[in-house]
Amino acid sequence: MDVSDAVDQLFSGVLPERIDELLELWGQQEDRVRLLDTPRFLLQQKWGTIQVSELALRQLWLAGYAAWRAIDAYNLPLTLFPLKEFDPEAWSLSPTHAAKEAAFDRLFDKIIEIGEHGRVEGFAWPAEAPFPQDGLKLSNPEMKGTFDLVCMAGAYVFAHEIRHSLFERGDVTPADEMDEERACDAWALSLMLDQAEQYAVANGWPPEIVRSKRILGIIIAQLTVTTLTPRELWDHSTDHPPVSERLRSVLAAATEPTPYWFWITVTSMLLAFARRTGVKIDQASVSQSFRDFAFHICDQLKSRRS
Template sequence: MGGDTQDQAGYDILGLFLMAAPERSKEVDALVQNHNPAFFVATDQPRFLLEANPPLGFVRYLNRTLLQVWVLAWAMWKEMYCWSTEIWFLTQGHKAFVLAEFEALSDQTQSYSDADALYSEAMVFAQSDPLDWRMWPSQVPKPLDIASGTKEDWLIKDLVHHALAFFFLHELRHVALHQDGRSFDSPHEEELECDRWAAEFLLARSDSYAAAANEDPVLVKSKRAMGVALGTAVIAHIQELGLWESGMAHPSIAERMERLASELDLPAADLLWNVACSFLLAGLRRRGALPECIECHDQRDLFLKLLRPPTRDSGDRALA
């Protein structure tokens, strides 16, 4: 394993699973008993690293990667201020998404500027080599300081935990599939299965937790789904392929997002779809790929249409 060392006093991955989905404690115990997974912290390097080694039964990651998800979460939440309110209003009135109308808003340029400044700070920190804590974004609370954060900060922190749980569960599924002798027609199909299983682990029994905790079941599921959306949005931000191009081993992020969305039974007006649209628009804006116009019926419909590759016909009509 080269420079890798097992992290005895570092991030508690199994504890993360229990924090993200407390109702799954028996399943977590079974995963440990049946697959005996190991989680290793790799020697630091300036890249995003969180991957399984199925034959050897472990998942390795960088502490830098966990911090990169943390700071990017705040950067993407800042982008919500560019989109969220207007998305809600236009879908309430069943109006089209028209980019020119967003960009004509009096404070949109400033909202873009604020989001870009935080994103730039986040990336400077994440790419520093060696990791330089002096570059930590000033608007983002450090993990150890989150106790004194605002309610909004605590919400973002929870989304980060669910995003990280989704990542680690996805990689753990690779290990389990190998140990169980499961095979797939293509690497893409295995990736989609790992996405499905990880999301199901977090979402399928959330109603049980909500009932035990006397919380609204829709709100519980919605919040967890936002974390999954954050996770996929982070991947869309850090990879070089863009939203619609697939790699040798991975399907496109758009396909992965669409598959995950198809499994969600949340109402079309749920805040999850608004948040997911905002995260997606953040990535599209940074790649210069924002659509000019999309006819949409509700927030879920807008999200699914944002996943389609941009098309232009001779009349430059809206995507219907």
């Protein structure tokens, strides 16, 4: 199924300041993006077309709402307790916190479960997340805010694939496959952020808010990739950079000023996904700020054999 127009609409909503430029580069012809009925995560550029599975879109959606549950679970204890007293096992003794962690865990597990199920039909949708088709109808501000971030995550992953397409069409392509992946990440990040400040100012919004929200969306995209990548390949892939490197490049794009809530929100997301993927985060005392701690968590996302 050709979904090129739907992806154009996605970019128009997320990156209205770049849509004309993007369509000039990428074109407006049919079959730029095709939705394929494939029983696995599929998002790739091949033969001039971006191919995506419904399963991949659902997993990205679930990861976004899992990220929201992560923020709900970890923002409060991170606020209440100094980083030098970082002790997530003690936090879990609180029934309230344990319940919030369990809500995150259920959504995280659904990301994996739908992949193992292999299709959208017959999948038991979790109560903690709305259905994707209800996105534009959401009235709950937290659910709606998460929907916006998921859209930003989607725009980023499609932008990454568009850069592959432009390489295929004749741009000078890096000789190494991993360098091409890095170039696509960098191009997508640039597309999302380079004109965000001018767009915000033109519309009377604080630039740091617009930029920070887009970065959160990109982090959700990278956390989805991390979740779906077998841990033994996190830093031993032959064709993709280490997951920690890819996340670190996004964190580094968060230049100051940032909103007061930004780094604690990022830390909450990283902390929850790291815990559920089996990464034990320690030595929080070396971190002097939530920004430092976010980078510290990122750097510990390593393959088990490292």
